[in-house]
Amino acid sequence: VxxxxxxxxxxxxxxxxxxxxxxxxxxxxxxxxxxxxxxxxxxxxKANKDRQDGEMDNTFLRELNEASLLHNIRVRYNGADDGGCYTVTGHILIAVNPFRDLSIYDEKQIKRYLGRPIGSEPPHIYAVADRMYRLLASTNESQAIVVSGPSGAGKTETCKLVLRHLAYVTKDVTAAGMSKSSMELGSLLVMTNPLLEAFGNAETVLNRNSSRFGKFTQIHVSRKGAILGASIQTYLLESTRVVSQSANECNYHIFYQLVNSPDMAKHQISSDANKYTYLKSASGKATPRRGMDAKEFTVVSEVIDSIGVSNDVKLALISTISGLLHLGNIKLSENPNGDSYVSDMSELQLTSKLLSTNEGLLLQGLCSRTMKLKGSEMQIPLKPHEAQNSRNALAKAIYSKIFSWIIQQINSSLMDPNTKLDGSGILGILDIYGFENFEKNSLEQLFINFTNEQLHQHFAISLFKTEQEIYASEGIVWPGVDWEDNSECLDVIAGKAPSSIFNTLTEHSRLPKSNDGEMTEKLLADQRKSKYLFPPKLGKHGGPGGGGKAQRLTNKEAFVISHFAGQVIYRTEGWLRKNTDTLHEDLQLCMSSSTSPLLAQMFSVGTINAITGGSKGGSKRAGFVADKYARQLDELMRTLRCTQSHFVRCIKPNHEQKPRVFKDKLVLDQLRNSGMVDAVRLLSAGYSTRLPFNTLEKQFKPLCPAKFQSLPPAEFCVALLTAFNLSRTDFLLGLTKAFFKSGKLA
CATH class of the missing domain: 2.30.30 (SH3 type barrels.)
Structure with missing residues (x-):
């Protein structure tokens, strides 16, 4: 046991x-x-016998529970076989990051999985990718693969492998009237990754190449299997990283690539990262890098050229990145009146030059704001901390728009506007952050965990559908099982009721004199009867596992949500400010008057919505971050529900990123947070152990009398299980497999 x-x-x-x-x-x-x-x-x-250690499919385990699941994954991971990093549970792939180079990803391996049904070869991401493509080609039903897991679990690399497989299988397929061939489009999809990673990935304590955004890639495929085009939708870029990072963490890769590039001096950049405030972490120093920044900058520059960006615009892009670094160095001091002023004009002048803005407008926008009264205007000086917030808000706004613009350029290169998509299907690849529960959880964690709640519901519904298909393929009637629906939790967060978290947040964001504490109290009062949202209890620094002296968080400071993966305490300090996605008008005017071909386009009134994804038509809720994200996520879920979804759960076996080190607690937490333990419970409620007839024959026929050994596989299994005195409710016989209740084939 x-x-x-x-x-x-x-x-x-x-x-x-x-x-x-x-x-x-x-x-x-x-x-x-x-x-x-x-x-x-x-x-x-209950435990399985040792001979079952290392099963490729967890549904072959005779005892299927969270302990046997954890043990089997550990045995496979620590084995000599490179493919041991993969295990399946039915059609769900579990991928444990090996933290080392493996020999199982070359062209020979791609060919190995072409056209092969799931289960006929060892588990592999190529098997899932091939199944997706073949199902789309044979049924014309859109497919999606959902890749999830914590930072450092290997999500980005897994998605690259899916794209590599797709580029290979479509290389010889053509579509009439296309400006680019399937091979070119497939290669371009793979080739744009360095550009996306430069602007969207950062080095963290746990991961050298951590994606700081969610990404859904939609690939349009013709009925003949040719790639017609593709588009990328991104979610929740971590804009706060542009202006501040935790100790021993880094800003986005592109800044360091520029600092270490051969042309840094030409772009008014020093090779010493410690000279830039925005590159210093909370430790007070720039975190030493583990990458190859100079070489990567050259690659990024080549990708920018390949997607059709002109040289003038590329230079404007690099100049803007340089300008952001110098913007962070502008010193905002306090004058005798307590108001802010720029104490070193040289940095402001250089920033203005790099951003191609009017120096006077930039100075005015940083140190004051315009208040409009009846028929007149007046300048209100900003306090130093207000000016610093204003400067940082500008940096975040510029970077967010740059990132959105880059996605727009990539999408333009991947989709010819004249391409006819009638009758085409979609292959979707979703690379999304996993469930988070930190010592201190804020609005960003709520967005991420709300996403995972939505995906958990989709996962459960898809698992039901897949199970039904497995039973049907074996000629067995599906034995329906119950599961815990999380719709009520989703409604508490983003439902239509005025008392939902997002609606309460939006309502208080509108009120001029509201604050975070009042919002939190109102939310808890309105949700006092909810079993999913309640006041915080005595905790250590507001999160699980936090050390130090316990403190009670009040009803003005935090609330608790009971998620599918456990309870999370959310601190609401700063939520109203975070939810109001606005830049004050003076800085908007300064940027829109820039002579940079890039910034002028980004901040002009007519293109802001197109670049930032905001709502058209001036909706009253258009400027609120929570509402924007809820709309984006709703659109994503509608798309996923129209697909046949495949799931990959990426697992991080240790925080040190060392090969062959498997930390049980860390992995078990991820299995629970990814819904895999719930999936095991759901499977166990049905007939979770599935063994092919030939497996039973191989194990038991040599022990049987001669007359039994001559029986065909199906008849032999009936005789065998009858001899075992199993009730007919304990097992079902399909066309090629026997299905058992968990533990009934001990």
Whole structure:
């Protein structure tokens, strides 16, 4: 059996010595690693025999539970086979980051999986990618692959492998009237990754190349299997990273690539990252880099050329990135009146030159704001901290627009406007952040966890559909099972009721004198009967596992949501400011009057919505971040619901990024947060153990009398299971497999 030993130990293998039910509850005396323990029955799960260690498909395990799932993944990961980083549970692929180069991704491996049904070859991302493409080609039903996991789990690399497979299988397929061939479009999709990573990825403590945004790539495929074009939609770029980073973390790659580029001096940039405020982390120093920035800058420059950006615009882009670094160096001091002023005009002059803005307008926009009264205007000086916030808001706004503009340029290169998409299908690749629960959780974590709640619901519904198809393919009637619907939790966060979190946040963002505390109190009062949202209890620094002195968070400071993956405490400090996605009018005017071909386009009134994804028509809610994100996510979910979805759960085995190091607690938390443990429970409610007839024959026929050995596979299995005295409710026989209730084939 497996014995749960708490958060740190997770599960240890033991042997039952005795059972005691004399006190009204069942408990076991178990021998574990030479010692004896008395444990409650709910801390014990059945284990499989050692011969089942390392099964490629977890549904082949005769005992399927979270302990056996964790153990089997660990055994495969620590094995000698490079393919051990992959395990499947039915059609769900679990990919554990190996943190080393493997020999299983070359062209020979792509060919190995071409046209092969799932299960006929060892688990692999190429198997999932090939199944997607073949299903689209044969049924014309759109397909999507959802790749999720925490930072450093390998999501980005997994998506690259899907694109590599797709580029290979479509290289010889052509479509009439296309300006680019399938091979060119497939190669371009792969080739644009360095540009996306330069502007959207950053080095963190846990991951050298961490994606700081979500991405959904839609690839349009003709009925003959040719790529017609593609588009990329992004979600939740972490704009705060542009102006501040935690200790030992970095800003976006592009800044360091520019600092280390051969042409840095030409762009008014020093090679010393410590000279730039925006490149210094909370430690006070620039974090040493682990990448090859100079070489990568050259690659990024080549990609920009390849997607059709003119040289003038490319130079304007580089100049703008340089200008952002110098913008962060503008010193805003306090004068005798307590108002802000720029104490070093040289940095402001250089910033203005690089951004091609009017120096006077930039100075005015940083140190004051215009207040409009009846028929007149007056300048209101900003305090130093207000001026710093204003400067940082400008930096974040410029960078966010640059990122959106880059996505727009990539999409233009991937989709010919004259291409006819009638009758084409879609292959979607969703690279999305996993569930988060930190010591301090803010609005960003709520957005991420709301996304995961939506995807968890989609995952459960898709799993039901896939299970039905598996049973149907074996000629078995689907035995319906119950599952816990999370619709109520979704409604609490973003439902139509005025009391939902997003609606409450928007309402208080509109009110001129509201504050975060009032909003939080109102939310808790309105949701007092909800089982998914409630006040915070005594905690350590507001999050799980936080050290230090315990403190009580008040109803003005935080609330708790009970998510599918566990309870999360959200601190609401700064939420109203974060939700109001606006730049004050003086700085908007300054940027829109820029002579830069890039900034003038980005900040002109007619193109702001196109570049930022805002709502057209001047909706009253258009400027609120939560509403924008809810609309984006709603559109994504509608798209996913129209596809047959495939799921890849990327797992990070250790924080040190070392090969062959597997931390049980870390992995088990991810299996729970990804919904895999819930999936196991759902499967176990049906017939979770599936064994091919030939497996049963191979194991038991040699032990049977001669007359049994001559029976055909299906008849032999019926005779065998009848001899085992199994009830007909304990198993089902399909065309090629036997389906068992969990634990019934021990």
């Amino acid at each position: 497996w014995v749960y030993g708490g958060e740190e130990e997770c599960y240890a293998k033991g042997q039952v010595l005795s059972l005691d039910d004399s006190k009204g509850t069942v408990s076991y005396r178990i021998k574990v690693a030479g010692s004896t323990r008395d444990v409650r029955a709910d801390s014990v799960l």
